[in-house]
Amino acid sequence: GAVVSQHPSRVICKSGTSVKIECRSLDFQATTMFWYRQFPKQSLMLMATSNEGSKATYEQGVEKDKFLINHASLTLSTLTVTSAHPEDSSFYICSAPLSGRTEAFFGQGTRLTVV
Amino acid sequence: DAKTTQPTSMDCAEGRAANLPCNHSTISGNEYVYWYRQIHSQGPQYIIHGLKNNETNEMASLIITEDRKSSTLILPHATLRDTAVYYCIVRVAQRNYGQNFVFGPGTRLSVLP
Numbered sequence: 001g002a003v004v005s006q007h008p009s010r011v012i013c014k015s016g017t018s019v020k021i022e023c024r025s026l027d028f029q030a031t032t033m034f035w036y037r038q039f040p041k042q043s044l045m046l047m048a049t050s051n052e053g054s055k056a057t058y059e060q061g062v063e064k065d066k067f068l069i070n071h072a073s074l075t076l077s078t079l080t081v082t083s084a085h086p087e088d089s090s091f092y093i094c095s096a097p098l099s100g101r102t103e104a105f106f107g108q109g110t111r112l113t114v115v
Numbered sequence: 116d117a118k119t120t121q122p123t124s125m126d127c128a129e130g131r132a133a134n135l136p137c138n139h140s141t142i143s144g145n146e147y148v149y150w151y152r153q154i155h156s157q158g159p160q161y162i163i164h165g166l167k168n169n170e171t172n173e174m175a176s177l178i179i180t181e182d183r184k185s186s187t188l189i190l191p192h193a194t195l196r197d198t199a200v201y202y203c204i205v206r207v208a209q210r211n212y213g214q215n216f217v218f219g220p221g222t223r224l225s226v227l228p
Contacts, residue, residue: 004158006158034215036218042220043202043218043219043220043221044153044159044218045218046215046217049215091156093158093159095158095159095215095216097214102147102164102208103149103161103164104161104215104216105161106151106158106159106160106161107158108157108158109156109157109158111156
């Protein structure tokens with residue numbers, strides 16, 4: 001079946017550095033991908049919608065200059081957390097819809113820890 | 116999208132059927148019921164979805180009441196690996212390029228040995 005792959009699955013970085021998370025659609029093309037964030041014991045919250053070949057759309061309260069999204073190809077979207085701080089530590093998850101299907105497929109998530 | 120209400124948590128004995136309820140009394144005629152689950156430290160996994168007829172696949176069955184105001188996800192023979200948070204989401208089905216899913220708090224199912 002359709003698979004969405006995220007990399008890395010886990011990353012630890014120092015405060016002030018930047019971290020890039022990749023989200024790939026395997027065996028299908030995704031013109032749109034969604035990025036979610038999940039804090040401990042909370043549900044997933046949509047951060048932004050990534051659109052291939054155009055600018056991402058950010059949800060209210062999400063800083064676009066801090067969470068850079070690039071969707072340069074039909075199978076890859078990247079989320080870069082710039083100048084990371086400990087409060088950015090979270091579980092980041094991407095998803096992609098498969099054309100012709102109504103359900104979306106989710107990556108395995110990336111656990112970011114900023115120390 | 117219609118709002119859903121689920122119990123915060125449930126327990127189920129291993130090997131027994133797990134019945135997870137969801138209320139969606141404000142569901143519209145063109146909205147589907149979707150179920151996802153999230154095992155600890157993993158991304159959500161699609162389980163099943165339906166409009167008004169009962170649905171069954173290799174993972175679960177979905178029973179939707181005739182008035183569509185509630186539904187039940189049934190895991191026929193729960194195993195320890197079914198321990199997860201289960202999300203019931205109601206939304207319009209969009210086939211082209213999709214739309215994000217809005218996740219509520221879900222039901223934390225614990226399958227006990």
